[in-house]
Structure formats: structure tokens, C-alpha cells
Amino acid sequence: MSICIVVPMKSPHRAKQRLSQDLSPVQRQALAIQLFRHTLSFLRSYFSDLDTLVVSDSEEVLATAREYNCLTLQQDGPSGLNPAVQDAAHWVSQRDYNGMLVLPGDLALLNVADITQLLNEASAHDAVLAIADDGGTNALLVQPADSLCFSYGHNSALKHQQECVRRGLSFKALNLPRLALDIDQLKDLQQAEEASSEALQGWNYA
Numbered sequence: 338m339s340i341c342i343v344v345p346m347k348s349p350h351r352a353k354q355r356l357s358q359d360l361s362p363v364q365r366q367a368l369a370i371q372l373f374r375h376t377l378s379f380l381r382s383y384f385s386d387l388d389t390l391v392v393s394d395s396e397e398v399l400a401t402a403r404e405y406n407c408l409t410l411q412q413d414g415p416s417g418l419n420p421a422v423q424d425a426a427h428w429v430s431q432r433d434y435n436g437m438l439v440l441p442g443d444l445a446l447l448n449v450a451d452i453t454q455l456l457n458e459a460s461a462h463d464a465v466l467a468i469a470d471d472g473g474t475n476a477l478l479v480q481p482a483d484s485l486c487f488s489y490g491h492n493s494a495l496k497h498q499q500e501c502v503r504r505g506l507s508f509k510a511l512n513l514p515r516l517a518l519d520i521d522q523l524k525d526l527q528q529a530e531e532a533s534s535e536a537l538q539g540w541n542y543a
């Protein structure tokens with residue numbers, strides 16, 4: 338019994354809409370794919386003892402996931418991050434896992450220490466989350482996987498904590514500066530570059 342890492346990833350054609358003013362469609366797609374590949378490479382390099390499940394509506398994304406020996410789940414129902422994570426929660430809860438750790442595919446400063454801390458906190462809490470700079474949820478560990486109703490979107494970190502309270506789940510919310518940075522806007526790209534993000538190595542959007 339262990340934790341299954343879940344990476345939701347939408348079709349790259351629809352990704353990074355908030356960068357539409359700053360990047361061309363080709364650049365946005367390339368950025369989304371680069372961040373996604375970096376995420377899988379990181380997880381398979383440092384956390385290969387844990388299964389990683391990629392959930393997506395895109396066959397191209399699922400094929401990429403298989404290159405990294407990840408498990409895959411086709412998102413057949415409604416599109417959106419919440420339905421995708423809900424599908425994954427259902428899948429995980431039907432198998433031999435204690436719970437799941439949801440990581441979006443667009444974190445710029447993934448690092449072993451932060452993920453290890455999240456996993457360690459799970460021994461004392463039903464849920465553990467890492468708060469994003471914009472109030473979102475950049476990591477969410479929940480045990481069992483289907484014990485929360487997911488509320489990704491505006492201020493989701495607060496909503497996920499309120500949901501834990503409502504359901505009587507113990508939780509810990511972490512402010513981890515590196516995990517707080519996901520790439521949504523141009524300022525995030527610039528901040529990631531300043532921090533020498535490995536995820537952006539070779540990326541040139543100028």
C-alpha cells in the first residue's frame with residue numbers, strides 16, 4: 338500500500354490560455370509539453386518507487402506518459418481539472434493504494450526535498466497541500482484518494498482546507514516557496530527563469 342502520484346494534463350492544444358497575449362499557440366503548446374515532460378522525468382528519476390498515473394483527454398499526452406513508464410487514465414467524461422482529478426481519485430481508490438498525491442504538470446521548481454516533505458507529512462495527516470502563490474493548490478495529497486470533493490480553481494487551497502474541515506479530515510497546508518510557483522502567466526516564466534528553473538532549460542520565449 339502506498340501513495341499513487343497523479344499528474345493531470347490537458348491536451349497541449351488547449352494549454353496555457355493565460356499566456357495567449359504573450360506567446361504564440363506553437364510556443365504555448367511547446368511550453369506545456371516541456372513542463373509536462375520535465376515533471377515525468379523528475380518523478381521517474383527520484384520517486385520511481387511510487388506509481389505515477391497520468392490522466393488526460395489527449396492520446397498524445399498518454400503516449401508521452403507511457404514513454405516514462407507511467408500508468409495512464411483516459412479522461413472520457415466532462416473536461417476540466419476537477420473531473421480529471423475526480424476520475425483519478427476513483428481509479429486510485431479501487432486499487433491497492435493508501436491515497437494519491439496530485440501534482441499539476443506545470444510546476445517550475447519541482448524538487449526532491451519538497452515532495453519528500455509532503456509525503457512525510459502524510460504519516461500524520463489525512464490530507465497535505467502545498468499552496469500556490471496565487472492561492473491555488475500546487476500539490477494535494479489525500480488519503481484515501483476519494484475522500485475529498487475537488488475544488489480546483491480560484492482560491493482552491495482555501496477551499497480544499499475548508500472541505501477537509503467539513504469532512505472531518507486532518508490536514509496540513511504547507512507554504513513551500515518552490516512548489517508555490519506554477520507557470521500561468523508571463524511573470525511566472527520570468528520568476529522561474531530568475532530561479533534557474535531546470536524545467537525551462539532550453540526554453541526561449543523571447
Ligand SMILES: Nc1nc2c(ncn2[C@@H]2O[C@H](COP(=O)(O)OP(=O)(O)OP(=O)(O)O)[C@@H](O)[C@H]2O)c(=O)[nH]1
Pocket residue numbers: 345346347348351352353354355356369392393394412416417418421441442443520521
Ligand atoms: N486531464 C486534465 N488536466 C487538466 C485539465 N485542465 C487543466 N489540467 C491540468 O492541470 C494543471 C493545471 O492546469 P491549469 O493551470 O488550469 O491549465 P494550464 O493549461 O496550465 O493553463 P491555462 O490554460 O492558462 O489555465 C496542468 O497540468 C493542466 O494540464 C483537464 O481538463 N483535464
Ligand SMILES: O=C(O)[C@H](O)COP(=O)(O)O
Pocket residue numbers: 418441443469471472473474475488489490491492493494519520521
Ligand atoms: O486551483 C488551482 O490550483 C488551479 O485551478 C490549478 O492550478 P493553476 O494555478 O495552474 O490554474
